[in-house]
Amino acid sequence: MLTTRPRGTNDILPGEVEKWQYVEQLAREVCREYGYGELRTPIFEHTELFSRGVGETTDIVEKEMYTFTDRGERSITLRPEGTAAAVRAYLDNKLQALPQPVKLYYMGPMFRYDRPQAGRYRQFHQFGVEVFGSHSPSIDAEVIAMAMDIYRRIGLRDLELHINSVGCPKCRPGLRQRLQEHFKPHLAKLCPNCQGRFERNPLRILDCKNESCQELGRHAPTTLDVLCEECETHFNQVKGYLDTVGVPYIVNNRLVRGLDYYTHTAFEIMAQDIGAQSSIGGGGRYNGLMEACGGPATPGIGFALGLERILLTAERQGITFPVSRGPAVFVATVGSELEKQAFALLQSLRQQGIAAEKDYLARSLKAQMKYAGKLGARWVVILGEEELARGVAMVRDMQAGEQQEVGLAELVNYIRNTTNNNQCRGL
Structure with a gap:
């Protein structure tokens, strides 16, 4: 049906979108404080970027990417994650010429063909940072503490931070050999x-969600069994910094994350009661990704937080956001002959930064008042011929249920001086 959205996607409607805007603005403010600048990349990239960058053995590349051939016979993929695109942008725009490190953040939709479930969709939204x-x-x-800081400011509770070191090219071959020795007798059962x-x-077998594979593994x-001295020292120092700033964590030696590019530090943040997928964000270090994408050896680290999962967790924890809904002022008229005056006042209020609205369906005054209440307007400014002749309007405080005459010239200051800061955006 043309009137049905594609499976695994969502419409975000007024009344709900304000929660998204609140979380997005909070994340932007944290990024400003931590010194991160915003990056906006294309929604689609050349497929090779993700096959080389994310890893050909990942579920994303093997099963989940939305890939198509464009009219120029090029293989194009809707971005399934943000890190590879950020690496491409870093190289493409020669950001290595800037003072290092370069600290970036992004937010926007990602696309993976997956089985939709609570907190997991085919079009989903991520907020992420890369250094x-x-x-x-x-x-x-810093990256780990920043992620936890965002969750703290949102108000999420009872989160678990799991961290691990997944080694580096020097110690990973030893783990590879030991894993193959372990799984070889059980190969037919995988x-x-x-x-x-x-x-x-x-x-990647350690990251499989199949129950049989989990039991065999x-x-x-694990990676911690074979870490080289450099990786072990690095991991111990990361834990020391987290201890210094009081960020609690759990060392999880089974944590490998689902992407091939991770080296050294990997982490994941878990929340309970959000369905089959308890992770609401995670990330790690990827020192070899820049080279895999054709650039010079450049260390990198980042994270991605799922906005749908953040909002789902907040809802299930009973967290409400201080978002404004509806106009601050509703302009009502006694009679249709005052429509032009109402329209002019409406625009004047808006130009002063006051959210304002009026009736567009020729309702009666009683119906206008009822409509203003449904919109959640704090004040109703009632225009009548007699009042306009005297240069005043009747202003009704919908919260207090009181009203008084206010001079039109003083109307903006009156509303500014009596408002609650949370009631009217921009006041």
């Missing part, structure tokens, strides 16, 4: 995807 040009463990800790991963990337060696 390029520093291998310092303090940057790792799911078809993991049987393919056995040769290409056995570490329960006693498999």
Whole structure:
């Protein structure tokens, strides 16, 4: 049906979209305080960027990407995540010439063909940050602390921060060998995807959601068993920085994340009671991704937070957002002959930064008042011929249920001086 949205997508309507705007603005403010600048990349990129950057053995590349051939016979993919696109933008725009590290953030829709469920959609929205040009463990800790700071300011409770080190090219080969030795006797019992991963990337078996594969991997060696001295030192320093600023964490040696590009630090933030997927955000370090995308060796780290999952968690935890709904002022008229005066006053209020609205359906005054109440207007300014002749209007406070005459010249100041700061945007 043309009137039905595609499966796995959502319409975000007035009344709900204000919550999104509140969370987005809060995230932008945190980024300003932490020194991150906004990056906006195309919604689609060349498919090779994601196959090389995200990893050919990931579920995203193997099963979930929206890929098509354009009229120029180029393979194009709707972005399934933001990091590879940020790396491409860093290289394409020669941001390595800027003072390092370069700290960026982005937000917007991502696309993955997945089975829709609570908090998981085919078009979903992410807020993410990326830092390029520093291998310092303090940057790792800053990125993690920043994510937790955003959740704290939103008001989310009972979150668990899981962290791990997934090693580097020096120590990963040893883990690969030990994992293959562990899984080889059970190869026939692995799911078809993991049987393919056995040769290409056995570490990805630890991330499989299949119950049989999870059980077979329960006693498999982990990254922490084979860390080289450099990785172990880095991970210990990251934990030390988190301890310094009082960010609690759980070391989870099973955490590998779902993308091939991670090295060293990986982390995930968990919330309870949001359906089958308890993760509401996560990220890690990816020191080899820049080279995989054709650039010079450049360290990087970042995270992505799912906005749908944040809002779902907030709803289930009973968190309300201080968002404004409806106009501050509704202009009502006694008689249709005053429509032009009402229209002029409406525009004057708006030009002063006051959210204002009027009737457009020729309702009676009683119906206008009822409509103003449904809109949630704080004040109703009632225009009548007699009052206009004297240069005044009747102003009714819808919260207090009181009204008084106010001179039209003093109307803006009257509303400004009596408003609650949370009632009227822009006052």
